[in-house]
Amino acid sequence: xxxxxxxxxxxxxxxxxxxxxxxxxxxxxxxxxxxxxxxxxxxxxxxxxxxxxxxxxxxxxxxxxxxxxxxxxxxxxxxxxxxxxxxxxxxxxxxxxxxxxxxxxxxxxxxxxxxxxxxxxxxxxxxxxxxxxxxxxxxxxxxxxxxxxxxxxxxxxxxxxxxxxxxxxxxxxxxxxxxxxxxxxxxxxxxxxxxxxxxxxxxxxxxxxxxxxxxxxxxxxxxxxxxxxxxxxxxxxxxxxxxxxxxxxxxxxxxxxxxxxxxxxxxxxxxxxxxxxxxxxxxxxxxxxxx
Numbered sequence: 001x002x003x004x005x006x007x008x009x010x011x012x013x014x015x016x017x018x019x020x021x022x023x024x025x026x027x028x029x030x031x032x033x034x035x036x037x038x039x040x041x042x043x044x045x046x047x048x049x050x051x052x053x054x055x056x057x058x059x060x061x062x063x064x065x066x067x068x069x070x071x072x073x074x075x076x077x078x079x080x081x082x083x084x085x086x087x088x089x090x091x092x093x094x095x096x097x098x099x100x101x102x103x104x105x106x107x108x109x110x111x112x113x114x115x116x117x118x119x120x121x122x123x124x125x126x127x128x129x130x131x132x133x134x135x136x137x138x139x140x141x142x143x144x145x146x147x148x149x150x151x152x153x154x155x156x157x158x159x160x161x162x163x164x165x166x167x168x169x170x171x172x173x174x175x176x177x178x179x180x181x182x183x184x185x186x187x188x189x190x191x192x193x194x195x196x197x198x199x200x201x202x203x204x205x206x207x208x209x210x211x212x213x214x215x216x217x218x219x220x221x222x223x224x225x226x227x228x229x230x231x232x233x234x235x236x237x238x239x240x241x242x243x244x245x246x247x248x249x250x251x252x253x254x255x256x257x258x259x260x261x262x263x264x265x266x267x268x269x270x271x272x273x274x275x276x277x278x279x280x281x282x283x284x285x286x287x288x289x290x291x
Contacts (some may be wrong), residue, residue: 012273016280022271023280025264030284032261035169038158038226038254042233042247049147054232065228068117069124070220076125077152077212084132084142092130092137092256116231123248127255131155134259138267145211150266155223157258170285171261172278177218226251 016023054062131154132142140147157174230247269277 006278009289012271012276014272015276016268016272022268026268026277027284029261029264029268030281033157033265034285035257038044038251039229041250041254042226042229054229057228057232061231062228064117065231066220066224068120069120069224069227070216072121072124073128073152073155073216073220073223074212075121076128077148077216078123083128084136086136086142088136088141089138092133096161116234118198120227123251127155127252130215130256131259134256135263138260138263139141140263140266149215150262151259152219154255154259154262157252158223158226172281174222175262177222 016026055283057065128151131151135151136142140150142148153175155169231249233247261281265277265281272280
């Protein structure tokens with residue numbers, strides 16, 4: 001089950017024609033979602049692998065970073081997803097979000113390591129709004145709990161949790177890691193699906209908080225890995241305000257790309273069905289690997 005609640009779907013197309021715009025859109029999504037990892041891009045920026053810098057971080061600092069990531073995701077989801085104008089189809093403002101992220105990164109880099117804990121909630125909220133902006137531009141309703149789940153899911157696409165099997169790579173496997181949590185929660189929330197759609201209504205504040213906390217906990221396990229790497233990179237002596245701004249711009253650009261690919265795929269799944277799109281995705285990803 002890939003949405004928070006699965007209602008009776010409308011009739012679906014049976015295949016994506018290779019000559020269609022949808023096929024071209026899926027090709028774009030595959031190129032975005034199977035691009036080099038954020039870790040590789042950061043390592044290229046600072047000119048060395050990040051593993052050594054991460055290992056030099058005290059364990060207490062790493063734990064503090066992961067706690068800060070979870071808190072930042074929770075607060076940013078509330079601030080960004082619950083307050084944005086719900087106008088599906090509106091064009092995304094990608095440049096504005098990258099500029100805002102660069103500004104917050106420059107401040108964090110200029111004032112040192114401890115300031116990064118203050119900057120993290122700000123930059124995470126900017127990135128969350130950027131992801132939601134892309135979702136909205138692809139025609140998704142931000143009031144739909146499944147859309148909000150999908151926005152949070154984007155932040156799991158940047159890195160593994162550290163406990164994952166090494167073979168568990170690729171977009172669909174990464175995306176599916178929250179499915180078990182959603183299955184358990186959907187059993188409690190299923191009675192609130194209305195109008196034959198997966199839109200959820202009538203959640204109490206306690207229920208909404210429980211749903212948000214569960215999904216954030218799972219996503220933070222992966223997002224925290226790349227944030228820790230970012231913190232380690234900014235702790236390198238050669239990294240200052242300029243590189244802090246560059247890293248934040250890189251983060252925002254990366255998650256905008258992940259969001260674009262993610263919501264293209266989800267949009268196509270609404271038309272063709274999950275299995276059809278996944279099979280076409282696998283075909284295109286295989287062609288890209290062999291090219």
